Amino acid sequence: MADTGLPPHWEVRHSNSKNLPYYFNALEKVSRWEPPAGTDTDKLKHYMAAHHSAGTRPGAAPGVPEGKIRAAHLLVKHRESRRPSSWREAEITRTKDEAMEIILAHEQKIQSGAVSLGELALTESDCSSARKRGDLGYFGKGDMQKEFEDAAFALKPGQMSGVVETASGLHLIERLE
Numbered sequence: 556m557a558d559t560g561l562p563p564h565w566e567v568r569h570s571n572s573k574n575l576p577y578y579f580n581a582l583e584k585v586s587r588w589e590p591p592a593g594t595d596t597d598k599l600k601h602y603m604a605a606h607h608s609a610g611t612r613p614g615a616a617p618g619v620p621e622g623k624i625r626a627a628h629l630l631v632k633h634r635e636s637r638r639p640s641s642w643r644e645a646e647i648t649r650t651k652d653e654a655m656e657i658i659l660a661h662e663q664k665i666q667s668g669a670v671s672l673g674e675l676a677l678t679e680s681d682c683s684s685a686r687k688r689g690d691l692g693y694f695g696k697g698d699m700q701k702e703f704e705d706a707a708f709a710l711k712p713g714q715m716s717g718v719v720e721t722a723s724g725l726h727l728i729e730r731l732e
């Protein structure tokens with residue numbers, strides 16, 4: 556990597572959610588917003604000017620906030636969910652296995668083309684985003700539970716995930732942008 560002027564094992568990374576550079580030590584696995592002690596600040600300044608132009612990256616879709624995607628999801632909670640309650644049901648007592656059967660049936664219906672994820676989320680999702688057809692808006696890395704983020708960022712726009720499990724319950728995710 557070009558000479559960043561940082562001490563050994565330190566590298567510059569980019570926070571999509573804050574659209575800011577940060578400094579990461581790959582050996583100690585620590586990160587910080589300010590350059591560490593021992594940094595050659597002139598070299599770092601030249602490196603940043605050459606490699607970290609602020610603002611949008613080339614090829615970013617106009618209007619889409621940098622590093623973010625938009626997705627909708629359908630959530631089926633169960634009695635082990637972090638918050639076993641929703642607008643649909645004050646106390647959710649179904650087991651995880653029962654929730655799995657329900658969400659797999661939803662997945663089949665969506666994959667058959669009989670209904671869209673958003674339409675089904677309106678009545679069936681245990682997330683408060685149900686009223687918006689499951690649309691969660693734009694989000695970046697670090698905003699959502701890790702399993703959800705990994706699955707959503709692996710999708711292409713228009714694609715739907717398989718069943719994804721988080722502490723909230725079982726999800727089907729459709730990437731919108």
Ligand SMILES: O=C(N[C@H](Cc1nc2ccccc2[nH]1)C(=O)O)c1cc2ccccc2s1
Pocket residue numbers: 628630638681682683684690691692699700703721723
């Ligand atoms: O965390 C939320 N809702 C929880 C359920 C839940 N847990 C999630 C975990 C990952 C992604 C979405 C998730 N939704 C609840 O209602 O108990 C959110 C609701 C909304 C509504 C609009 C936009 C974002 C969000 S995130």
